[in-house]
Amino acid sequence: MSSQPNQSLIDGIRCLQYLVSSGRAIGCRELARLMGINTTRVNRLLMTMASIGLTMQDEQRRYLPGPGIHALAAQAIRGSELFSRALPRLERQAPRDIVVALGVLWEDQIIYIWHSVPGSQTTQALAGFHMLPAWCSVIGMSLLAAESDEALMARFTPEQWQSLAPHIAQQRERGNVVWHHDDGEVSMAQPLGVHQAALAFAGMWDITEETIQSRLQELNTLAARLVEKS
Numbered sequence: 001m002s003s004q005p006n007q008s009l010i011d012g013i014r015c016l017q018y019l020v021s022s023g024r025a026i027g028c029r030e031l032a033r034l035m036g037i038n039t040t041r042v043n044r045l046l047m048t049m050a051s052i053g054l055t056m057q058d059e060q061r062r063y064l065p066g067p068g069i070h071a072l073a074a075q076a077i078r079g080s081e082l083f084s085r086a087l088p089r090l091e092r093q094a095p096r097d098i099v100v101a102l103g104v105l106w107e108d109q110i111i112y113i114w115h116s117v118p119g120s121q122t123t124q125a126l127a128g129f130h131m132l133p134a135w136c137s138v139i140g141m142s143l144l145a146a147e148s149d150e151a152l153m154a155r156f157t158p159e160q161w162q163s164l165a166p167h168i169a170q171q172r173e174r175g176n177v178v179w180h181h182d183d184g185e186v187s188m189a190q191p192l193g194v195h196q197a198a199l200a201f202a203g204m205w206d207i208t209e210e211t212i213q214s215r216l217q218e219l220n221t222l223a224a225r226l227v228e229k230s
Contacts, residue, residue: 025062099203142189145171
């Protein structure tokens with residue numbers, strides 16, 4: 001029996017993930033471009049998944065997640081240790097005066113699976129998934145630091161690497177990232193150490209170094225609570 005990964009299975013799962021993460025109807029050509037594979041192959045994969053209800057087409061023959069995705073999502077959530085442990089604790093313990101986000105790294109993209117807005121009584125969780133390029137995200141900067149410079153430089157453009165590199169170095173040196181944005185906002189992130197996930201605080205404007213250190217301690221404490229055994 002071959003020990004080589006099954007490329008068809010890999011492509012099918014990637015295709016479904018990109019489709020679901022797009023948040024809109026998407027055509028085969030655009031999806032193929034995003035994935036970096038042949039359009040004909042993407043079309044065949046989507047049609048195969050449509051036969052079991054995981055995808056469907058709209059009037060313009062663009063693809064959307066099908067009804068079967070709801071069952072798959074429910075099963076995945078129920079089986080996720082990250083969801084079952086971290087989300088209830090975030091609901092109870094996350095600060096409400098700043099942005100708090102929990103994200104995971106996937107294919108140089110950050111999937112945000114929990115996001116709170118200052119002053120709001122509601123949060124985006126479970127249904128609030130969206131994707132952001134890892135080099136644009138403080139969570140991405142934090143998580144990418146686990147990889148070598150050589151591997152990262154091969155995947156990102158010189159401009160993207162220039163933006164990433166100082167934060168990658170900071171994560172490796174300090175165990176967290178503090179990003180001072182040009183508009184005065186400060187965001188920070190710390191890996192959880194499991195699940196390719198990190199916790200971030202953001203939406204903090206023109207704050208003092210003393211406040212930054214206080215928030216970093218708060219971030220560290222909350223990150224530890226999200227993964228500790230009950």
